[in-house]
Amino acid sequence: xxxLTPGLIAAVMAASWPLFEGNPFSLFLIxxxxxxWFGGWGPGILALASSFLITGFLFIEPYYSLAxxxxxxxxxxxxxxxVGAFISIVCELLLRERHRxxxxxxxxxxxxxxxxxxxxxxxxxxxxxxxxxxxNNATENVFGYSPGELNGQKLTMLMPEAFRDRHxxxxxxxxxxxxxxxxxxxxxxxxxxxxxxxxxxEVSFGEFTSNGKRNFAGIIRDCSQRKFAERxxxxxxxxxxxxxxxxxxxxxxxxxxxxxxxxxxxxxxMFLAPREExxxxxxxxxxxxxxxxxxxxxxxxxxxxxxxxxxxxxxxALYGLRSNGEEFPxxxxxxxxxxxxxxxxxxxxxxxxxxxxxxxxxxRLNDDLELRVADxxxxxxxxxxxxxxxxxxxxxxxxxxxxxINGFSQALLEDYSDKLDDIGKGFLDEVRxxxxxxxxxxxxxxxxxxVTRSEMDPEEVDLSSxxxxxxxxxxxxxxxxxxxxxxxxxxxxxxxRRLARIVLMNLIxxxxxxxxxxxxxxxxxxxxxxxxxxxxxxxxxxxxxxxAYANKLFGAFQRLHSGSEFExxxxxLATVQRIVTRHxxxxxxEGENRKGAVFYFTLMNTEASK
Amino acid sequence: MNKSVILLVEDNARDEALxxxxxxxxxxxxxxxxxxxxxEALEYLFGESPDGLPNPLPQLILLDLxxxxxxxxxxxxxxxxxxxxxxxxxxxxxxxNEQEDIIKSFGLGANSYVRKPVDFEQFVAATSQLGMYWLMxxxxxxxxxxSA
Numbered sequence: 001x002x003x004l005t006p007g008l009i010a011a012v013m014a015a016s017w018p019l020f021e022g023n024p025f026s027l028f029l030i031x032x033x034x035x036x037w038f039g040g041w042g043p044g045i046l047a048l049a050s051s052f053l054i055t056g057f058l059f060i061e062p063y064y065s066l067a068x069x070x071x072x073x074x075x076x077x078x079x080x081x082x083v084g085a086f087i088s089i090v091c092e093l094l095l096r097e098r099h100r101x102x103x104x105x106x107x108x109x110x111x112x113x114x115x116x117x118x119x120x121x122x123x124x125x126x127x128x129x130x131x132x133x134x135x136n137n138a139t140e141n142v143f144g145y146s147p148g149e150l151n152g153q154k155l156t157m158l159m160p161e162a163f164r165d166r167h168x169x170x171x172x173x174x175x176x177x178x179x180x181x182x183x184x185x186x187x188x189x190x191x192x193x194x195x196x197x198x199x200x201x202e203v204s205f206g207e208f209t210s211n212g213k214r215n216f217a218g219i220i221r222d223c224s225q226r227k228f229a230e231r232x233x234x235x236x237x238x239x240x241x242x243x244x245x246x247x248x249x250x251x252x253x254x255x256x257x258x259x260x261x262x263x264x265x266x267x268x269x270m271f272l273a274p275r276e277e278x279x280x281x282x283x284x285x286x287x288x289x290x291x292x293x294x295x296x297x298x299x300x301x302x303x304x305x306x307x308x309x310x311x312x313x314x315x316x317a318l319y320g321l322r323s324n325g326e327e328f329p330x331x332x333x334x335x336x337x338x339x340x341x342x343x344x345x346x347x348x349x350x351x352x353x354x355x356x357x358x359x360x361x362x363x364r365l366n367d368d369l370e371l372r373v374a375d376x377x378x379x380x381x382x383x384x385x386x387x388x389x390x391x392x393x394x395x396x397x398x399x400x401x402x403x404x405i406n407g408f409s410q411a412l413l414e415d416y417s418d419k420l421d422d423i424g425k426g427f428l429d430e431v432r433x434x435x436x437x438x439x440x441x442x443x444x445x446x447x448x449x450x451v452t453r454s455e456m457d458p459e460e461v462d463l464s465s466x467x468x469x470x471x472x473x474x475x476x477x478x479x480x481x482x483x484x485x486x487x488x489x490x491x492x493x494x495x496x497r498r499l500a501r502i503v504l505m506n507l508i509x510x511x512x513x514x515x516x517x518x519x520x521x522x523x524x525x526x527x528x529x530x531x532x533x534x535x536x537x538x539x540x541x542x543x544x545x546x547x548a549y550a551n552k553l554f555g556a557f558q559r560l561h562s563g564s565e566f567e568x569x570x571x572x573l574a575t576v577q578r579i580v581t582r583h584x585x586x587x588x589x590e591g592e593n594r595k596g597a598v599f600y601f602t603l604m605n606t607e608a609s610k
Numbered sequence: 611m612n613k614s615v616i617l618l619v620e621d622n623a624r625d626e627a628l629x630x631x632x633x634x635x636x637x638x639x640x641x642x643x644x645x646x647x648x649x650e651a652l653e654y655l656f657g658e659s660p661d662g663l664p665n666p667l668p669q670l671i672l673l674d675l676x677x678x679x680x681x682x683x684x685x686x687x688x689x690x691x692x693x694x695x696x697x698x699x700x701x702x703x704x705x706x707n708e709q710e711d712i713i714k715s716f717g718l719g720a721n722s723y724v725r726k727p728v729d730f731e732q733f734v735a736a737t738s739q740l741g742m743y744w745l746m747x748x749x750x751x752x753x754x755x756x757s758a
Contacts, residue, residue: 395706396676400622403705403728407628410730432729439728450709 005031006050010058028055032084036091044088051084052077122220127213128175130155130168142201142222144194160192175214191220200227250349256342258283270351273323283347288321320349328353384453391449398442406435444571447502451578456496458583458604463491463500463536467525470504474512483515488526491536495603499579506572507538507599514597515542530600541596545589553589576601614669614745615641619651619685621677625726628733629672629703636738638745643668648680652688655695667695670744672703673720675711683714690719697751699744 009031028051036044053066055077060069069077116123122139126132132155135147143150143158150157156164170181184205191199205218244251250267254260263278271278271286278285284292320330331350336343409428417425467487475481493500508523515521524539545553554577555570576599580587583603591597616633620626626644633642645651651673659665671689675682682702689695701722702715712723724740727733 392706392708392710395708396704399705399726399728400625403726403730403733404624404628406728407631407730407733408624411628411631436729 003046003050005034006047006054009051010054014058028052029080029084029087033087033091036088037095040095041088041092044084044091048081048084048088052081119219122218122222124150124155124158124218124220126155126216126218128171128216130171133215139220142193142199142220143191158191160190160198163190188223191222200224202226247348248350250351251346252278252283252286252349253344253346254283255344258345261344262346267349270349271320271322286321286323288319288327291319320351329356387449387453391446394442395446399439402435402439402442406432409435441571444575448571448575448578451499451502451575451582454499456499456582458494458496460492461495461497461500463493463504464489464525466497466501467491467504467508470501470508473505474509478512481512481516481521483512483521483523486522486524486526488524491525491527493536493603495583496579499582500603503576503579503601504538506576507601510572510599511538511540511542511597513542514544515540518542528600533602535600535602537598537600539596539598544591544593544596546593547591550589550591554587615643615666616745617643617645617651617654617668617671619645619648619671619673619677619682621646621674625674628730629737632730632734632737633741635734636741638738638741640669640745647678648682648685651685652680655689656692667698669699669750670740671698671700672740673700675702675704675706675715683718686715686718686720699748699750701740701744703740 006028009028012027028048031051032044032047035047056066056069057064060073068074116134116136117138119136119138120141122142123134123136124132124139125134132150132153135145135150137147139150140146145158156167159167174180187203189201189203191201193199200223202221202223203218205216207214207216209215244262244264247264247266250270251262251264252260252267253262260278260281260283263273263275265275267273267278268275273286318330318332319327321327329352331352333348335346335348337346338344409431412420413425413428420428464487471485471487504525508525511523515523518541520541522541525536526539527534527536529535530537554573577587580601580603585602585604587599587601589597589599616638618626618629620629630642633640643654645654651671654665655667657665673682673685677685682704686700686702689698689700696719699721700719701724702711702720703724703726704711705726707725715723722740722744724736727736
């Protein structure tokens, strides 16, 4: 350029030489200016030098020679050289300044890019018509649109329908009046995602002027996550406070200074103090004076002995203090948590007044019951001992007169038989018989009483052997009777041996008695499956009985046969029933007049024969 | 041994009469000393005769249990506790056969327990067997009887 421009100038001068004859150098300053403007100081000087050479060679006499010019031209040359050098220097300076400005701008630009493109928030620049001039990459993450899709579009496309008009109106109003209707620093606004979904946004924006035009830059953050977290937190808080508020127990939280920071509804009810009054108060306000030390100790020990963030220590025998001054028993547990380096103690309290009362009532009831049981037991014991002494006295005193009646009747018969005729002697015999009968009756009654009173000693008893024992005893009393006995072997039962013997004695004895008038007497003892279970039975082919009177069989003193027909006191079967009942068993009879009877019974545990 | 006595401890006069009658019916001729209650029985056993000597010890004591003042079991205890009388044969002869009485009697050292039968013929039979056994068949220790 530094050589080309002087060349061009030379060509121009040569074409219009007569114009420049006077001052051939001055025109070349143009070349210098042009070269220096674009190339700086180096090309300026080069252009100057080449201008001198061209001028000297072509336009100063002697032409076509580089011989030194004359004085006039030398002065001209010098002046042009000074001016040219100055121009070159000035141009050089201007050029440098320009370079620096360009560099500066590109640096700012790259800084701006670096910031906006690495931001995780969407950054948008819009003009006063809401036209999007710039959108960074993060915008796509927030709104789903790429920067290319947004450039030149209206900002309103990123807003839900309902907000668009308000935005435009607000912007116009601002344009006109300069009044900001919104807080530009931080604003929660809904946005519209490309997918049509609304977004919770946090927006801040500012304005700047570019090329005389107002622009607005907005930084937009998608706070779906934050909102979600906030909602979750709010929900959890609501849940927690719901739980705390609906708790039956009082929940009180205190800080390290034991000032109350949480006081639930149950606590309000329990201590008769509204929450507003309780919050901030020292916990001592709700503890009776004499327990304050203990309680403090409890809280502190729960504070110092905790190795885990939460654990509970039960407080026993504690009392609370209602705001009306009433003390009441409480049950409490303390837990400790640490939040932001500070310890918070949560005390859960239960008013156990009701329970204490109930316990007291229970205790009283129990005492009462025990007293009553003791009373009843004493009454029962008294009744028992009365019965005991009654039967003792019966046993001793009732028999003696009978013995006397019998004895003296006999004495009369022996010593005065000559003075009595046969009828008189017969009467005395009746007297003696009656006394014998009554003695028997007394013995049977005593046995019945004893059966009820006596202690039971259950063991496994071989009933088959026991039956043979009883049969042996009966045979001894009446050796002449010929009876066909059949006893099933190996019948066992868990029972009191002595009482079982009385049962068999009575039942087999009955059969013995009521078969007296039968020719081929047969008596069986065995076990049979009747009425859905194994029952022992004693069966005979004797007099039997009318089933119509079966219910009378087991009553004391109930007899189905006259004394003249069969002897008996009517107590034997009552005794059997009592024994069976004491064993938890049952007894019943089946019979038919003159065709025999069967007595079925069970004892404690009837085992099938082995 | 002809002079040996029977001590009958019996509060009921009828029983006493019947027992005497039964004893004579079965030819037991020993003198029968009757004590009408426990106190009288103990007085005889531990007291003195008018001549200042201890009363002769009976060869057999027939002891009723239900007695006024001191009852039969108490008499039994005292007799067994006292060195001089502890080996005397004592037959409890009473109306009842209460298990409790029987156990207590033997527990205190009765030699036998017999229930008085209501039927007089049986009563005589029982008395006869008792006399036969305790007065004739049974051999007591030589110290029994008069120690003097």
